[in-house]
Amino acid sequence: MTMDATARDGRRSRMLRRSLGLSLAVALAALFFTSCASLSAAPPEIRFDNGLWFNGEEFEPRTGYVVDGVLRFSKTRREAASVIDLDEAYVVPPFCEAHNHNIGDAVDGVPEIAARYLKDGVFYAMMPGSFAYYRERIADLINTPTSVDVSFANNGLTGAGGHPRRLREFLKARFGKYPEFTKEMLPDKGYFEADTLEELHAKWALIRAENPDFVKVMLLYSEEYEKRKDDPAFYGKRGLDPGLLPALVRLAHESDLRVAVHVETNFDMATALRAGADIIAHIPSKSSPERISDETIRLAKDADAALVTTFSLARRHKVQSPDRYAATVESQRENLVRLKRAGVNLVLGSDNVRGTSRGEARHLASLGVLDNKTLLQMWTVNCARTVFPDRKIGRLEDGYEASFVALKGDPLADFENAFRIHMRVKDGRPLPF
Numbered sequence: 400m401t402m403d404a405t406a407r408d409g410r411r412s413r414m415l416r417r418s419l420g421l422s423l424a425v426a427l428a429a430l431f432f433t434s435c436a437s438l439s440a441a442p443p444e445i446r447f448d449n450g451l452w453f454n455g456e457e458f459e460p461r462t463g464y465v466v467d468g469v470l471r472f473s474k475t476r477r478e479a480a481s482v483i484d485l486d487e488a489y490v491v492p493p494f495c496e497a498h499n500h501n502i503g504d505a506v507d508g509v510p511e512i513a514a515r516y517l518k519d520g521v522f523y524a525m526m527p528g529s530f531a532y533y534r535e536r537i538a539d540l541i542n543t544p545t546s547v548d549v550s551f552a553n554n555g556l557t558g559a560g561g562h563p564r565r566l567r568e569f570l571k572a573r574f575g576k577y578p579e580f581t582k583e584m585l586p587d588k589g590y591f592e593a594d595t596l597e598e599l600h601a602k603w604a605l606i607r608a609e610n611p612d613f614v615k616v617m618l619l620y621s622e623e624y625e626k627r628k629d630d631p632a633f634y635g636k637r638g639l640d641p642g643l644l645p646a647l648v649r650l651a652h653e654s655d656l657r658v659a660v661h662v663e664t665n666f667d668m669a670t671a672l673r674a675g676a677d678i679i680a681h682i683p684s685k686s687s688p689e690r691i692s693d694e695t696i697r698l699a700k701d702a703d704a705a706l707v708t709t710f711s712l713a714r715r716h717k718v719q720s721p722d723r724y725a726a727t728v729e730s731q732r733e734n735l736v737r738l739k740r741a742g743v744n745l746v747l748g749s750d751n752v753r754g755t756s757r758g759e760a761r762h763l764a765s766l767g768v769l770d771n772k773t774l775l776q777m778w779t780v781n782c783a784r785t786v787f788p789d790r791k792i793g794r795l796e797d798g799y800e801a802s803f804v805a806l807k808g809d810p811l812a813d814f815e816n817a818f819r820i821h822m823r824v825k826d827g828r829p830l831p832f
């Protein structure tokens with residue numbers, strides 16, 4: 400172990416000690432401190448007996464194996480170093496979060512947040528908007544067999560005075576977030592702003608230099624871009640000039656990077672799809688009533704764009720504005736029914752920094768318009784291929800990564816069973832809780 404690694408472990412140790420009250424963190428700490436050698440080696444060969452495995456459509460009894468860190472279902476294999484009895488559990492691909500900001504916006508707290516993800520069975524998470532500065536400093540605490548796997552956009556591109564500038568300044572002033580930065584230091588660190596093609600190229604060079612996994616762009620009420628552009632009343636409530644979006648998408652695609660667009664309205668969503676966006680980071684009606692047009696749905700279908708729900712954001716209005724909440728939820732139902740009927744790529748993500756995508760799954764189930772199989776697919780396979788499109792994850796098939804969650808009951812019969820976890824296996828190793 401190098402000096403660097405020792406210093407890193409010291410830091411982990413301090414961070415973990417703060418959370419010793421959490422038995423979960425203790426269990427994880429044990430894993431973190433397992434010797435480097437044993438974690439970097441391939442996991443042991445394991446046979447999983449008596450599991451009912453989800454094949455994308457239904458559950459079937461199979462014997463599963465972890466061999467060289469990947470899943471195998473070959474009938475010829477009977478021997479394995481160890482055997483685990485799944486006791487008739489329902490095995491599903493790991494759950495997944497396609498929209499959050501709770502990793503990469505601070506140095507502290509990562510082990511606790513990672514533990515929360517793993518406990519919820521959520522192994523993959525996408526961060527469309529975080530600081531490259533923090534990402535660098537927490538890199539060794541994520542994307543390991545005993546932590547959550549995360550993909551980052553770093554910070555996104557917006558117009559002058561656009562979202563998320565006001566939010567960043569507010570979080571800093573009110574809650575002391577980003578203590579390493581002054582308000583004046585936030586441009587090009589906590590957000591990127593461009594109003595002209597020339598500025599767009601200049602900011603693109605900065606964004607590209609930070610090696611994002613994908614690119615994030617803001618469109619907010621772009622049908623009113625000219626009206627809002629210079630009006631202080633709309634500070635933080637505007638985004639990039641929609642006319643610049645096609646150029647940004649071209650630049651990103653030339654670098655093999657996908658583009659995720661924050662949208663508010665149906666107009667934003669259609670504009671993003673026409674410009675070639677790959678991911679819609681929020682579906683309109685997330686927090687206020689908004690109808691997605693048939694034309695926009697057709698554009699989404701043709702582009703096979705990933706449409707991330709974040710509908711549980713509406714819940715923040717439930718108590719204070721019950722009428723608004725009821726109308727929003729009704730519009731969510733109406734949109735979901737039509738999106739599902741069109742066969743678009745629906746993906747589950749929460750945008751809830753206080754939790755994981757588990758709350759979003761509960762919210763979507765409570766709307767009562769999507770069948771349990773669709774919900775499960777949105778939360779597993781559709782999300783996994785959005786977060787890490789180049790990895791063999793999200794399916795329980797021969798040669799896929801050996802990560803899965805075993806449930807105590809059938810989530811197709813009762814979706815509540817998706818929240819009753821019997822066992823978590825990540826990268827070929829059962830997690831100790």
Ligand SMILES: [Zn+2]
Pocket residue numbers: 498499500527528750
């Ligand atoms: Zn967000």
